[in-house]
Amino acid sequence: MMANLFSIFDPVASFNLPLNWLASLLGLIFLPWAYWVQSNRHAKFFQMIMGQLHGEFKTLVGPSASKGHTMLFISLFMFILFNNFLGLAPYVFTASSHLAMTLSLAFPLWLAFMIYGWFNHTQHMLAHLVPLGTPGVLMPFMVLIETTSNVIRPGTLAVRLAANMIAGHLLLVLLGNQGPSLSSSILSLLLVTQILLLTLESAVAVIQSYVFAVLATLYSSEVV
Template sequence: MMTNLFSTFDPSTDIMNLSINWLSSIMGFFILPATYWLTPSRIMFTMHNINNYLYKEFKVLMGNMKSSMNMLMFISILLMMVMNNFMGLFPYIFTSTSHLTMTLSIALPLWTSFMLYGWFINTNKMFVHLVPQGTPSILMPFMVLIETISNIIRPCTLAVRLSANMIAGHLLLTLMGNTGATISYKLLMMMLIIQFLLMILESAVSLIQGYVFSVLSILYSSEVN
């Protein structure tokens, strides 16, 4: 029984007190056939083209920080986010990216590593970022405070932005679906059309939010280099 509006997003399916809903986070590895890793296939060529496209997109954002390992990390984050967002649209598959447990666990270590690297390696540049160019002298203390606060809340905004956007569409679909048994036939047909359009919108959101998460992570990392 649903005790509140958000209980439908709780990872409550368990076996022997172990939540199995989080298995959806790695389900993509089981979907790929074993021959993907051994012989060329259409899936392999498709992934290769996607990686090349993302490499060209991220190369512009990364600027001087064009390490292949950094590029691989950000592309992997994007593909993982998109996979989890998109798979959450299917029935009975838990959307792991709708929980802060998932999103904050990725955003916080990224932000922490960026900050540690920036303050220990590029200390002078980090101080420069605290005061934007052209700031009047009287406003410099306030700008330092504002920039410090904005840097501190970055992992929270990264995590909350993704989880909130994923919850919003799913919650709207859930609310509309729960009213299907109590409305007339004409309203039911209209509701099904609206839900179909919302599913198309959610498919686009699942792609866009994964891309936004990765792009913002790249922009934050480029500031410390």
């Protein structure tokens, strides 16, 4: 039962090739061709979203942000958002529900921030390990706690995104499997519940994309 339940997250495809990972690129297909060549409603809508995100991320990074600094996190937000939404469609592989993908996004970002911070702002990184006003007796413990908290950041970023996407999908699958054994009156109630859950999952898809991008922005602001 559990093996069949989790088979929806199995990244195995035909020809012994994991072709379903290509679903992460399907977001480009949903952008109409006119988006790339002329100004239109779709382009203006995306520009409005990007402008809003740019303002928020620039505030988080602070005045030390270089030109184009926020574009990395806006692109990250859009990429995760497309994958989260595509995973809600039937028979579409949810790439963002796998640690293989979420860790591939979180770990290189965290590692790049750490390398940049320790090489260019060593004193700041050392000072960050001991919060201001910490008693001398607790300093070794605070260094250990802050170091551990820093090291597990990519894991928490990856697990948060993957776990939230898996939880919603599993709930939808579990409820959907009960349909054939229900009466028509209860089935209508189940359909309404499924629609409400799908709406909730759409909100979760946006929120988790935003949380991932915001946390990555905050981690970068600590090393600048």
